[in-house]
Amino acid sequence: MAAAAHADVHANEHDHAHEHHEQSFIRKYIFSEDHKVIAKQYLISGIIWALIGGFLSLVFRLQLGYPGIDLGWLKPILGERWFDDTGKLDPNYYIALVTMHGTIMVFFVLTAGLSGTFSNFLIPLQVGARDMASGFINMLSYWFFFLSSVIMFSSLFVHDGPAGGGWVIYPPLSALPDAAPGSATGMTLWLISMAIFIVSSLLGSVNYVTTVINLRTRGMTFDKMPLTIWAFTFTAILGILSFPVLFSAALLLIFDRSFGTSFYLSDIYINGQALPNQGGSPILFQHLFWFLGHPEVYIVILPALGMTSEIIATNSRKPIFGYRAMIFSMLGIMFLAFIVWAHHMFMTGMNPFLGSVFMLLTLIIAVPSAVKAFNYITTMWRGNIVFTPAMLFSIGLVSFFVSGGVTGIILGNSALDIQLHDTYFVVAHFHLVMGSAAFFGMVAGVYHWFPKMFGRMMNATLGYIHFWVTIAGVYVVFFPQHYLGIAGFPRRYYAYTGFDFTNKYQDLAELSTIAAIVVFAANIIFLFNFFYSIFWGKKATANPWRSNTLEWTTPVEPGHGNWPGEIPVVYRWPYDYSKPGAAEDFIPQHIPFSATPESNLEEENEQIKEEREIEGIQFNHSIPD
Amino acid sequence: MRQNELKMPINKLSEEPKQVLTVNKWKFMVWLFIITIIMLFASQTSAYLVRRAEGNWVEFDIPQIFWFSTIVLLISSVSMHFSLQSAKKNNQSMLKMAVAITFAFGIAFLVMQYLGWQNLQQQGVFLKGNPSGSFFYVFTGLHMAHLLIGLGILIATFIMAFRMKINSKNTLLVEVCATAWHFLDLLWVYLFVFLLYFR
Ligand code: HEM
Ligand SMILES: [Cu+2]
Numbered sequence: 001m002a003a004a005a006h007a008d009v010h011a012n013e014h015d016h017a018h019e020h021h022e023q024s025f026i027r028k029y030i031f032s033e034d035h036k037v038i039a040k041q042y043l044i045s046g047i048i049w050a051l052i053g054g055f056l057s058l059v060f061r062l063q064l065g066y067p068g069i070d071l072g073w074l075k076p077i078l079g080e081r082w083f084d085d086t087g088k089l090d091p092n093y094y095i096a097l098v099t100m101h102g103t104i105m106v107f108f109v110l111t112a113g114l115s116g117t118f119s120n121f122l123i124p125l126q127v128g129a130r131d132m133a134s135g136f137i138n139m140l141s142y143w144f145f146f147l148s149s150v151i152m153f154s155s156l157f158v159h160d161g162p163a164g165g166g167w168v169i170y171p172p173l174s175a176l177p178d179a180a181p182g183s184a185t186g187m188t189l190w191l192i193s194m195a196i197f198i199v200s201s202l203l204g205s206v207n208y209v210t211t212v213i214n215l216r217t218r219g220m221t222f223d224k225m226p227l228t229i230w231a232f233t234f235t236a237i238l239g240i241l242s243f244p245v246l247f248s249a250a251l252l253l254i255f256d257r258s259f260g261t262s263f264y265l266s267d268i269y270i271n272g273q274a275l276p277n278q279g280g281s282p283i284l285f286q287h288l289f290w291f292l293g294h295p296e297v298y299i300v301i302l303p304a305l306g307m308t309s310e311i312i313a314t315n316s317r318k319p320i321f322g323y324r325a326m327i328f329s330m331l332g333i334m335f336l337a338f339i340v341w342a343h344h345m346f347m348t349g350m351n352p353f354l355g356s357v358f359m360l361l362t363l364i365i366a367v368p369s370a371v372k373a374f375n376y377i378t379t380m381w382r383g384n385i386v387f388t389p390a391m392l393f394s395i396g397l398v399s400f401f402v403s404g405g406v407t408g409i410i411l412g413n414s415a416l417d418i419q420l421h422d423t424y425f426v427v428a429h430f431h432l433v434m435g436s437a438a439f440f441g442m443v444a445g446v447y448h449w450f451p452k453m454f455g456r457m458m459n460a461t462l463g464y465i466h467f468w469v470t471i472a473g474v475y476v477v478f479f480p481q482h483y484l485g486i487a488g489f490p491r492r493y494y495a496y497t498g499f500d501f502t503n504k505y506q507d508l509a510e511l512s513t514i515a516a517i518v519v520f521a522a523n524i525i526f527l528f529n530f531f532y533s534i535f536w537g538k539k540a541t542a543n544p545w546r547s548n549t550l551e552w553t554t555p556v557e558p559g560h561g562n563w564p565g566e567i568p569v570v571y572r573w574p575y576d577y578s579k580p581g582a583a584e585d586f587i588p589q590h591i592p593f594s595a596t597p598e599s600n601l602e603e604e605n606e607q608i609k610e611e612r613e614i615e616g617i618q619f620n621h622s623i624p625d
Numbered sequence: 626m627r628q629n630e631l632k633m634p635i636n637k638l639s640e641e642p643k644q645v646l647t648v649n650k651w652k653f654m655v656w657l658f659i660i661t662i663i664m665l666f667a668s669q670t671s672a673y674l675v676r677r678a679e680g681n682w683v684e685f686d687i688p689q690i691f692w693f694s695t696i697v698l699l700i701s702s703v704s705m706h707f708s709l710q711s712a713k714k715n716n717q718s719m720l721k722m723a724v725a726i727t728f729a730f731g732i733a734f735l736v737m738q739y740l741g742w743q744n745l746q747q748q749g750v751f752l753k754g755n756p757s758g759s760f761f762y763v764f765t766g767l768h769m770a771h772l773l774i775g776l777g778i779l780i781a782t783f784i785m786a787f788r789m790k791i792n793s794k795n796t797l798l799v800e801v802c803a804t805a806w807h808f809l810d811l812l813w814v815y816l817f818v819f820l821l822y823f824r
Contacts (some may be wrong), residue, residue, distance in 0.1 A: 133650045206657040214650040240657060244664035248672065252763070259752055261759040263676070279681045279755050284672055291668065 031143075033135030034560055038142050039121035040453060043446070045149060046113020047527070052153075053104035054520055060097045063089050065513025067495040067506075079157065091494040092181045095164040098492055099182065100156065102167030103190070107197060108152070110300040110438045112145050115239075118303055118445050119208045119232040121453065125551035126226050128217025128568060130561045133210040137203050144200035148193045155189035163190035166492060168289055171264035171282045175256040178270055188257065191250050198243045198250075205236035205243075217550070219570035219614040224589065226549050226574045227320065230327050231306020234334050235299050241338070242295040249288035256280070283348050290341035297434050298337045301401075302330060304441020305372060308394040310574075311448050312376055314547045315391035316383030317585050319575035322375045329368035329375075336365045346414045347421045355414040362412040366405065373402050384578070384585070388545065389463025393444035396471045397437045404433025407482065422492075425485025428478045436474045443526065450530075451544050455557040456537030462529040466522055473519035480508040548574045548588045569615055572604075655801050659808050662771060666812060669767065670819055673760050677823060683755035684824050688744035694737035695817055701730030702810040708782075709803045715793040717786070724783045724799075727806065731776050738765055757824075764816050768809070775809045778802045 032038060059078075062069055072087025082093040120138065124131055132138045155162045164182015165173045169190065177184045212233045216225075252263040256277075264285045265277035313320040320326065342350060342358040376398045385391065407429040411417055420426060443466075450458050484505055489496060496502035496509070543552035551558075553568050568590035576587040582599035593600050594608045676682075704726040711719035742762065745751075750758040782802045785791050791799055 133654065137654075202658075202661050206654050206661075209657060210650050210654050214648065214653055240661055241664055244661045245668040248665055248668040251767075252672070255752075255759065255763065261753055261756070261763075263672075263756055263759060266681075281676055281679055284676055287675060288668060288672060 031139055033131070033139045035120045035124050035132045035135070035138060036453070036558065036562075038138055039117050041142050042113060042116030042120060042145070043453075045146070046109050046117060046442075047530070049104050049108040049113060049149070051527075053101050053109060054523070056097045056101045056104070058516060058520055059089070060094055060101070061513045061516045063094060063494070064496075065510040067497050082161065089494075092164060093161050094494045095166070095492060096161045096182045096186065099164050099166055099169075099190075100152075100162045103152070103163070103194075105435065106167060106296065106300065107194070108149060110435075110442070111201065111296070112197070114300065114438060114442045114445075115208075115232070115235055115303050116142070116145065116204060117442075118228075118307060118449070119204070119236065121449065122228055122551065123208055123211050123232055124215070125452070125554065125558070125562060126229050126549050127212060127215060127220055128550050128570065129211060129215035130563075130567070132207050133215060134207055138207050141200050141203035141207065144196055144203065148196035148200060151189055151193040151196065155186045155193065158185045158189065160184040160186055162186040168286075168293065169253070170289075171253060171256065171285050172268055175253055175264050176268070176270065176275075177257060191254050191257075195247065195250055195254075198247045201239055201243050205239040208232055208236040209240070217567045217570060218617045224570055224573045227309035227323070227326055228303075228306040228549075231302045231309070231330060234330050235302045235306075238295045238299050238302070238334055238337065242292040242299070245288055246292035246296075249285055249292070252288075253285065283345070286345050286348060287341070290344045291338070293344065294341045295334075295337045297430070298333060300434055300438045301441075302333070304397060304438045304445075305330070305401075307441055307445045307448070308376065308397050309379075310547075310549065311390050311394040311444055312379050312398075313575050313577060314448075314545050315386045315388055315394075316380045317386065317577045318379055318383040319577055320375070321378040321381075322371070323573065323575065325371055326375055329371040332368040333365060336361060336368070340365065343412055343414075343417075346417045352414070359412060359414045363409060366409050366412075369401070369405050373398060373405070386545075388447065389458070389460055389467055390444045390448035390545075392464070392467040393440045393447065396467065397440040397444065399471070400432045400437040400440060400474070404429055404431075404437065408433060419488075420485055422490055423485035424481040424489045424491055427491050428481035428485060431478045431481075432474075436478070440471075446530065448545065449551075450533065450537075451540035451556075452551055452554070452558070454534050454537070455540055456533050457540050457544065458533040458537060459529050462525055466526045466529070469522035469525075470519055473515045473522060476515035477512050477519060480511055484508055543588075546584075546586050548576060548586055550589055553588060553590055571607075571611060571614065649797065651797060651801060652804070655804055659805070662808075662812070665767070666764075666816065669760075669764060670816075673764075673819075674823065676756055676760070681755070683757050685745070685748060685750045685758065687761075687821060687824075688741050688748070690737055690741045690744060691817060694734050694741065695814065697730050697737060698734045698810050698813055701727045701734065702807055704730065705803050705806045709796065709799050712786075712791050712796045712799040713793050717789065717792075720791065720799075721783065721786050724779060724786055728776065728779045728783065731772060731779065731806075735769055735772065738769055741765070761820060764820065768813055768816055771812070772809050775802075775805050778805055 028034075029037060032041075059071065059074065062071060068086075068088050070087035071089050072083050075083055078093075082090045084090070120132070123129075160181040162182065163169065163174070163186040164180055165187075169187070173179050174183055174187050177187070212225075212229060252261075255261040256263050256265055260277075262277035262280040264282045265275065265280040268275045268277060309320055309326060340358060340362045342354065343362040346355050346358075376394075380395075407425065411420055411426060411429055447458055447463055450456070487501065487505055489502055489505065496506070540556055542554070542556050545552075550568060550570070554562055555564060569592075570589045571592045572587065572589055574589050576582075576599075578585045579587060579599045582596060587596060587599070592608070592611050593604045594611060597605075600608075704723050708720055708723035708727060711717075711723055742765070745758070745761070750761070752759055752762045779802060782791070782798050785798055
C-alpha cells in the first residue's frame with residue numbers, strides 16, 4: 001500500500017503541527033484556519049447581523065403599531081429619502097425593511113451565525129479531532145460569508161433602497177427592475193450576495209460532513225456520537241442537497257433580470273406597455289425556491305434542537321430519553337423536508353388532488369417533531385434539573401417548538417390555509433417555531449459553551465433576567481398575531497387603517513410593538529453580559545457543567561490542536577448521567593468501562609475486553625490529514 | 626490522530642492497519658461537491674420539465690457540432706484514464722502527455738460548444754426568447770463553467786506532474802482529477818441526451 005511512503009511525509013507534518021511557532025496576528029485571528037477562531041468569527045458576525053436585523057424589525061413594528069408615526073429621527077441612520085416631511089416612513093422602504101429583516105435573520109443569523117458558530121466549534125471538539133477536515137476551505141467559507149455580508153449590508157444604502165418583496169423574492173416583481181424601487185439595484189445586490197452566501201454555505205457543509213465521517217477519534221462510533229453532532233451532520237446534508245437548488249432559482253432570476261430571458265415572465269404590462277417576455281412561469285420560481293425554502297427552515301432549527309438535546313440531558317442529570325428515537329426522528333424530518341415544499345403554494349392554483357398529497361406529507365412531519373418534543377420532556381421528567389441560563393433557554397426552545405408546531409398543523413391543512421395563507425397567522429407560526437425557537441437554541445448554546453470558547457463564565461443573574469423577559473416578551477409579541485391572522489390581517493401590508501374590520505384590532509398590533517421593544521432591550525442585557533464576560537467574567541473550570549462530552553476534557557482554553565496530549569479514546573455514549581452505583585452523577589465518554597466496575601451493566605462488562613481493541617485502532621496511513 | 630501515529634514505531638506500519646477511515650478525506654469532499662453539482666443540474670432539468678409541460682414551447686434542431694463535441698469529451702475521458710494508469714505505473718512522460726492531451730481535448734470541447742452556440746444563433750435561437758432556447762444556453766453554459774473548474778484541476782495536476790510530485794505512491798491529485806473529469810463528462814452526456822430527448 002501507499003502506507004510506507006507516506007510515513008515520512010507525515011513525520012514532517014507532525015513536526016509542523018507541534019512546533020508552536022508564533023503565528024502572525026493576521027494568520028491567528030483574521031485569516032485563521034483554526035476552527036475555534038472561525039467559530040468565534042461567525043458568532044460575532046452573527047451577533048452583529050442579529051442587531052441589525054432586530055433594529056430593522058423595530059422600525060417597521062413602530063409603523064405597524066402606530067401607523068404614520070413620526071420616524072424622522074431615523075433619517076441620519078437610514079437616509080433622508082425614506083421619510084416624508086412629517087417623518088412618515090415610505091411604503092416602499094417599509095417592504096424593503098421587512099425583506100431585509102427576513103433575509104438577515106433566516107440566512108445570516110440563523111443559518112450562518114448558528115451553524116457556522118456551533119458546527120465549527122463543536123464538531124472537532126466533540127468527535128475528537130484536531131481541526132476540521134480542511135482548515136483552508138473552512139477559512140474560505142467564512143470569508144465568502146463575510147463578502148456576501150458586506151454586499152448585503154451595502155445594499156441597505158443604495159439609492160433605490162434594498163431589495164423589496166419579501167425574503168422569498170417572488171417574481172415577476174423581483175424580476176423586473178422597473179416594477180418597484182425594491183426590484184432595482186437592491187435586488188441585484190441581494191442576488192449576488194445570496195449566490196456568494198450559497199458558495200460559503202456549501203464549503204462549510206462539505207467540511208462538516210467530511211470531518212464527522214472521516215476524523216472521529218478512536219472508539220467514536222456512530223452510536224456513541226453526541227446528538228449535537230448528529231444534528232449538525234444532518235443540517236449540513238440538508239444544506240448540500242438544497243442550497244444548489246436555491247442557486248438554480250437565483251441564477252434563472254438573474255438571467256431574467258439582466259439578460260432578458262423569460263423563465264419566470266409572461267404576459268406582463270407595465271404602465272400599459274406589454275413587455276416582450278413570453279412563455280415564462282412565475283410559479284416555477286416558487287417550486288425551486290421552496291424546494292430549498294422548506295429544508296432551510298430545518299437547517300435553521302436542527303442545530304438548535306441538537307444543542308438542546310445536549311444541554312437538557314446534561315442539566316437534567318439524566319440520560320437523554322430515546323437516543324435512537326432522536327436520531328431517527330431527525331432523519332425522518334430530514335427526509336420529509338424534501339417532499340413537502342408545496343405546502344407554501346396551496347394558493348397558487350395547484351391541482352387540489354396534489355394539494356391533498358402535500359397536505360398528507362406535511363402533516364406526517366408532526367410525528368417525528370412530536371417524538372422529539374416528548375423526548376425532551378421525558379428527559380427532564382424526574383431529573384435533578386439544574387436551572388442554568390442555558391437550560392432555561394433550552395426549555396424555552398421546547399416550549400416554542402411545541403406552540404409554534406401546533407399552528408403548523410393548522411396551516412398544513414390545505415383547506416384551512418385558504419383563509420390563513422399570507423396572514424399574520426403564518427407570521428406567528430414561523431416566528432415561534434423557527435425564529436424564536438432557533439434563536440433560543442443559539443442563545444442557549446452561547447451560555448452553555450461560553451466557558452469553552454472564552455475560558456470565562458457568563459453572569460447567571462443577568463442570564464435569568466434575559467431569559468424571563470425574553471420568553472414572556474416573545475409570547476406577547478407573537479401570540480396576538482394569531483388572532484390578527486384569523487381575523488384576516490394580511491402580512492407585509494404597510495398599514496391596516498384603511499379597513500374597518502382591521503381597525504378594531506389596532507390595539508393588538510400596538511401590544512406586539514411594545515413587547516418587541518422590551519425583548520430588544522432584554523437582549524441588550526445579553527450583549528452586555530457577553531462582551532463583559534469575555535474580558536472580566538469569572539474564570540471557568542475545565543468542565544463547569546459536569547458534562548460528559550469530549551470538549552470538556554480539553555484544557556480550559558483549548559489551544560491549537562485542541563488537546564495538548566493524545567486525543568482521548570471514547571468508550572461509552574455521552575449520556576451516562578446519574579448512573580446507579582457510580583460515585584459521581586456523570587461519567588465522561590473517555591472513561592473506560594474497566595474503570596467503573598461498580599456501575600457497569602452486564603453488557604457493558606462484556607465490552608471491557610473490546611477496550612484494548614479500540615485503543616489499538618490505527619488510522620489508515622495512506623490518508624494524509 | 627497525529628499523536629497516535631507519532632507513538633507508533635515505523636516498522637509497525639507494515640502490519641495491516643485497521644481502518645476506521647475508509648475514504649481519503651479529499652476524495653470524500655470531492656464526492657460531496659459532486660453531489661452539490663448533481664443537485665444543481667437536477668433542479669435545472671426539473672425546472673425544464675415543469676416549464677415544458679406548460680406548453681408554449683418552441684422546438685429547434687440541435688446543431689450537429691454538439692454530437693462532435695460530445696465525442697471529443699468522451700475521448701478526453703479516455704486519455705484521463707490513461708493519465709491515472711500511467712501515474713500508477715510511475716510512467717512520468719506518459720502521465721504528462723496524457724494530462725496534456727486531456728487538457729487539449731477539454732479546450733477543444735469548449736470551443737466546439739461555443740461554435741455550437743453560434744450555429745444556434747444563425748438558426749434564430751437566442752438566449753432571449755422562448756424558454757426552450759434559453760434553457761439550452763443556460764445548461765450548456767453552466768456545464769462549461771464547471772468544466773473550467775475541471776480544467777483548473779488539470780492544470781494543477783500537470784504542474785505537479787512536471788515537478789515530479791506525482792508517482793505511483795502519491796496518486797491522490799490525479800485520482801481526484803480523474804473523478805472530477807469523468808463526472809463532468811458524464812454530466813454532459815446526461816445533459817445532451819436529456820436535451821435531445823425532451824426537445
Ligand atoms: C408540524 C410541523 C409543521 C407544519 C405542519 C408546518 C406547516 C406550514 C405551512 C403549511 C406553512 C405555509 C403557510 C402559508 O404560507 O400559508 C408554513 C409556513 C412556514 N413554516 Fe411551518 N410547519 C411546521 C413546522 C415548522 C418548523 C419546525 C419550522 C421552522 C423551524 C417552520 C417554519 C415555517 C416558515 C419559516 C414558514 C413561512 C415561510 C414564509 O412564507 O415566509 N415550520 N408552515
Ligand atoms: Cu414549509
